[in-house]
Amino acid sequence: MASLxxxxxxxHPPAPQAQAIAQAHHLSPIAAQLLINRGLTTTEDIQGFLNPQSLHLPAPNTAFVDLDIAVELLRQVITKGEKIAICGDYDADGMTSTALLLRALRAVGANVDYEIPSRMQEGYGINHRIVEDCHRRGVKVILTVDNGIAAPGPIALARQLGLIVIITDHHDLPPELPPAQAILNPKLLPTESPYGVLAGVGVAYILGISVVQAFGQMKDLVRPLLELCTLGTIADLASLTGVNRRWVQRGLVTIPQSTLVGVQALMTVAKCRPEDNAALKPTAVGFRLGPRINAIGRIGDPQVVIDLLTTEDLLQAEALAEVCEETNRRRQELTESITAEAVAQVEAAQLDLLVKRVLVLVKAGWHHGVIGIVASRLVERYGVPVFIATEEDETHLRGSARGIPEFDVFAALQYSGDLLEKFGGHRAAGGFSLEKVKLSAWRKRLTEFANQCLQPEHLKPLIAIDSEIRLDEITPDLWQQLQALQPCGLGNPEPLFCSRNVQVQEQRLFGANQTHLMLTLTQTHPQTGALISQKAKAWNWRSYYPLPAEIDVAYTLEENTWQGNTTLELRLVGVQSAASSLAKGKPKTANRTSLRGNPAANRPNLIVQCPEPPTYPRPAAWLELEDLLGLCKTLRGRVLLYGDQCPYISTQSTPAQIDYDRPRQACDTFLLWNLPPSLTHLRWLLAKGQPQQVYVRNQAPSLPTATELKMKLSIAVSQLDGNTVNLLAWGQTHWVAPSTIVAGLRELGHDCEGYRATLGLEQELNRLSRWYAYTPAELAQLS
Structure with a gap:
C-alpha cells in the first residue's frame, strides 16, 4: 500500500449564526457556513458579495490621484501625434495589460508601440536598455504596465533624457517612489479601497477606459477591454474580491461570445467553449486559457500573445493560438521532466527536512522559464519552502522560490542578500541570482533563516476545509448555491469539503502517462442505510496509488459533462486514514476538528486577556529612521529590528547583535520598521528591551480588510486549545490592536466579556491606520 x-x-468549526443567515438569504446551512468562513456575516457584506454589481464604487479619479494627470499627458501627446511606448512584462498580467492599452490607445489614434524585456537575458521590468532604445526612436512617453514601481534607476534615466513616464503597476511600494510624472498603483490607496486588490491589468483597464472616455470613443471598446482585464486578472491569480469580483463576473459572461478573434481562437484550441452560452468559469481561464498565455511568457516570445490579443484577422489569430497550444504542450513536458528530476534529487539526498526546513535544488540545464512551476509542485509535495535554480552562465545561477504560509520568501532573500547578486519578490514567491561559488554558504544561510521562523508542525501542506459534509448532501441544489460564490479564486477560494469514512470501491490510473487517479467512492446514508456513490478524480496522485479501502477525503466539487450527460464529481486535494480506523486504536490529531454535534457547543466561550506592561525607564531619544541598512552598518551592541515584514540583515553586514521580533535581553537600540500594533504592545516592547534610543521608520503595514480579518479570526478560534485568547499574541500575529481583535470577534458572535466596549470593526481598522501615522515626537509623549 502506498503512503498517504x-x-x-x-x-472550520460550524458557526452558530449559520442557520439564521441561511434563512435570511434563502440558502442552505452549508452555503451560509461558506459565507461565514469568508468573513461575511452582515447583511450588507453578504448582499454585496452575492451581488457585486450592486456595490457602489468611488470614481477611479478620486481613488487614483494621478489618474487625471496621466490621462491629460496622454491626451496631449496623442493629439500631437508623438510616440508612446508601452513597457510591459512577459507574464500573463503584463502581456494582457500591454494588449489592453495597445487596443485602447490605437482606438483613439495614438502612435503607440511596445517593449517587453527578455525573460532569459534581462529579467523582469523596465531597464536602461529599453529607456535608451525608446529615446533613440524618438519616443515621447514611456507607459509602464505591471512594472516600474521598483525601477528608480531606469525611470530617472528616462526623465534625464526628457521623456515623460507614466507608471501603472500593482507591486509593493519601495521606500522611495520613482520620479515619474504620474503613478497609478493600488498599493498607494487606503487598505479598505475596493480598488486595492487590482492586478496590473486592472490598473491598465482603468487608465485605458479613462483615455478612450476623454476622447469620446467608448463605443464598442468597454467590452473587449473588460475581457482582457478578466483574462489577466484570473491568470495573474489576483484576489477575486472588491472590484475584481465585480469586473471578472461581468467579463466571464461576455468572453464566451467574445468579439476578439484572438480570444475566440484561444478558446477553440483550449477546448474551452461553454455550452448554451453559459458564463465561463474562472477555473476555465485559470486552467485552460491562462496556462496557454503564460506558457508563451515562460518559454516563448511574448509578441505571440500580444499579436493574438490585438489582431482583427481570424486566420492570423488561429495560427497564433496554435503556437500558444504547442508552446503550452512543450511547457507541460518540460515541467514534468524537471519535476521528476527534482524529486529524484531530493530522494537521493535523503535530506532530513525537520532539520533543514527548506529545499535548495540546483541543476544545469533546467529551463528557468518553468522552474517556478516546479518549485510550487515541490512545495505541495514536501510542505517546505523551495528555492530552485539553474545555470545562467558558466559562473552564475538564477532561480525561483516558493514559500509556505509561515515562511516569508522575500524576508529570506533579504536575510541572505549579501550572498546574492539580485533578488526580488514578495512573501509567497521570489526570484534570485547568485555566483556558483556562493551556493554552499547560501544554503546554510537559508537553513539558518528557516530554523528561525519555522516549527516542525509547519512542515506539512495545509488543507483549509470549509465544512464536513456527507456524500448524500452533494446535490444539484447545493451545486447551484455554490455558483453564487463564483467567481472563485485568490481571496475567495473554491469551496473545499471533507467526508469521513468513505469506501474506495474502484480506483485506477489514467492519463497519457498514467499520472492521475480515478475513483468510485461510497458512503452509507446514516438514516436510510442506502449506499451513496460518487465519482472522484485526483490529479498527479500516482505516487499514492493504491489508496486504502476506507479513507477520509478532502475535495472540491466540479461538473463533468460526457456524451451530453452532466454529473457532479469530486476533485480530491487531500486524503487521510479514515476517522473510524483512528477511533479503533490510533489517537486523533488535534487538527482534525469534529464538526458534528451541537454547533453552539463547539463555539468557545471566549475569555480575552490583555495584561498591562510593568513600569519601565523612558528611552533617551526617539529618532526618525530613513536608511535602515546604512544605520545597521554603524550600530554597535544589541539591536532589536522589529516590524511587520521588516527586512532581515545579514550578520556580515553589521557589527551589531540583532534580535528580531522581540528582545532576548536588554537592548541598546530599537529599529522600528513600523509601529507595534498598539500602544500596549509598544509599552511591553519598551519594558522588555529598555533601549536607550528608538529609531522609527514607520513603514505602515498592510492592514487586513474587515472581511480578511474575520476570516483569519474564525480560523484562529477553531484552533484554540481552551477558550482563552491572548490579545497581545493575536494582535502581533495579525498586526492589529487588541481592540481590533475584539471588534472582529464580536462581529463573529463572541461576547468577549470583560473587555471594554469597542467601535465597529471597520471603525477600529480606520483608527488603527491613524495610529501608524504617529511621529517619533508624538510617540515619545505617549510612552
Whole structure:
C-alpha cells in the first residue's frame, strides 16, 4: 500500500449564526457556513458579495490621484501625434495589460508601440536598455504596465533624457517612489479601497477606459477591454474580491461570445467553449486559457500573445493560438521532466527536512522559464519552502522560490542578500541570482533563516476545509448555491469539503502517462442505510496509488459533462486514514476538528486577556529612521529590528547583535520598521528591551480588510486549545490592536466579556491606520 499525503487539515468549526443567515438569504446551512468562513456575516457584506454589481464604487479619479494627470499627458501627446511606448512584462498580467492599452490607445489614434524585456537575458521590468532604445526612436512617453514601481534607476534615466513616464503597476511600494510624472498603483490607496486588490491589468483597464472616455470613443471598446482585464486578472491569480469580483463576473459572461478573434481562437484550441452560452468559469481561464498565455511568457516570445490579443484577422489569430497550444504542450513536458528530476534529487539526498526546513535544488540545464512551476509542485509535495535554480552562465545561477504560509520568501532573500547578486519578490514567491561559488554558504544561510521562523508542525501542506459534509448532501441544489460564490479564486477560494469514512470501491490510473487517479467512492446514508456513490478524480496522485479501502477525503466539487450527460464529481486535494480506523486504536490529531454535534457547543466561550506592561525607564531619544541598512552598518551592541515584514540583515553586514521580533535581553537600540500594533504592545516592547534610543521608520503595514480579518479570526478560534485568547499574541500575529481583535470577534458572535466596549470593526481598522501615522515626537509623549 502506498503512503498517504502528509498533510495538516484545518476544518472550520460550524458557526452558530449559520442557520439564521441561511434563512435570511434563502440558502442552505452549508452555503451560509461558506459565507461565514469568508468573513461575511452582515447583511450588507453578504448582499454585496452575492451581488457585486450592486456595490457602489468611488470614481477611479478620486481613488487614483494621478489618474487625471496621466490621462491629460496622454491626451496631449496623442493629439500631437508623438510616440508612446508601452513597457510591459512577459507574464500573463503584463502581456494582457500591454494588449489592453495597445487596443485602447490605437482606438483613439495614438502612435503607440511596445517593449517587453527578455525573460532569459534581462529579467523582469523596465531597464536602461529599453529607456535608451525608446529615446533613440524618438519616443515621447514611456507607459509602464505591471512594472516600474521598483525601477528608480531606469525611470530617472528616462526623465534625464526628457521623456515623460507614466507608471501603472500593482507591486509593493519601495521606500522611495520613482520620479515619474504620474503613478497609478493600488498599493498607494487606503487598505479598505475596493480598488486595492487590482492586478496590473486592472490598473491598465482603468487608465485605458479613462483615455478612450476623454476622447469620446467608448463605443464598442468597454467590452473587449473588460475581457482582457478578466483574462489577466484570473491568470495573474489576483484576489477575486472588491472590484475584481465585480469586473471578472461581468467579463466571464461576455468572453464566451467574445468579439476578439484572438480570444475566440484561444478558446477553440483550449477546448474551452461553454455550452448554451453559459458564463465561463474562472477555473476555465485559470486552467485552460491562462496556462496557454503564460506558457508563451515562460518559454516563448511574448509578441505571440500580444499579436493574438490585438489582431482583427481570424486566420492570423488561429495560427497564433496554435503556437500558444504547442508552446503550452512543450511547457507541460518540460515541467514534468524537471519535476521528476527534482524529486529524484531530493530522494537521493535523503535530506532530513525537520532539520533543514527548506529545499535548495540546483541543476544545469533546467529551463528557468518553468522552474517556478516546479518549485510550487515541490512545495505541495514536501510542505517546505523551495528555492530552485539553474545555470545562467558558466559562473552564475538564477532561480525561483516558493514559500509556505509561515515562511516569508522575500524576508529570506533579504536575510541572505549579501550572498546574492539580485533578488526580488514578495512573501509567497521570489526570484534570485547568485555566483556558483556562493551556493554552499547560501544554503546554510537559508537553513539558518528557516530554523528561525519555522516549527516542525509547519512542515506539512495545509488543507483549509470549509465544512464536513456527507456524500448524500452533494446535490444539484447545493451545486447551484455554490455558483453564487463564483467567481472563485485568490481571496475567495473554491469551496473545499471533507467526508469521513468513505469506501474506495474502484480506483485506477489514467492519463497519457498514467499520472492521475480515478475513483468510485461510497458512503452509507446514516438514516436510510442506502449506499451513496460518487465519482472522484485526483490529479498527479500516482505516487499514492493504491489508496486504502476506507479513507477520509478532502475535495472540491466540479461538473463533468460526457456524451451530453452532466454529473457532479469530486476533485480530491487531500486524503487521510479514515476517522473510524483512528477511533479503533490510533489517537486523533488535534487538527482534525469534529464538526458534528451541537454547533453552539463547539463555539468557545471566549475569555480575552490583555495584561498591562510593568513600569519601565523612558528611552533617551526617539529618532526618525530613513536608511535602515546604512544605520545597521554603524550600530554597535544589541539591536532589536522589529516590524511587520521588516527586512532581515545579514550578520556580515553589521557589527551589531540583532534580535528580531522581540528582545532576548536588554537592548541598546530599537529599529522600528513600523509601529507595534498598539500602544500596549509598544509599552511591553519598551519594558522588555529598555533601549536607550528608538529609531522609527514607520513603514505602515498592510492592514487586513474587515472581511480578511474575520476570516483569519474564525480560523484562529477553531484552533484554540481552551477558550482563552491572548490579545497581545493575536494582535502581533495579525498586526492589529487588541481592540481590533475584539471588534472582529464580536462581529463573529463572541461576547468577549470583560473587555471594554469597542467601535465597529471597520471603525477600529480606520483608527488603527491613524495610529501608524504617529511621529517619533508624538510617540515619545505617549510612552
Amino acid at each position: 499525503p502528509d498533510q495538516r487539515w484545518h476544518i
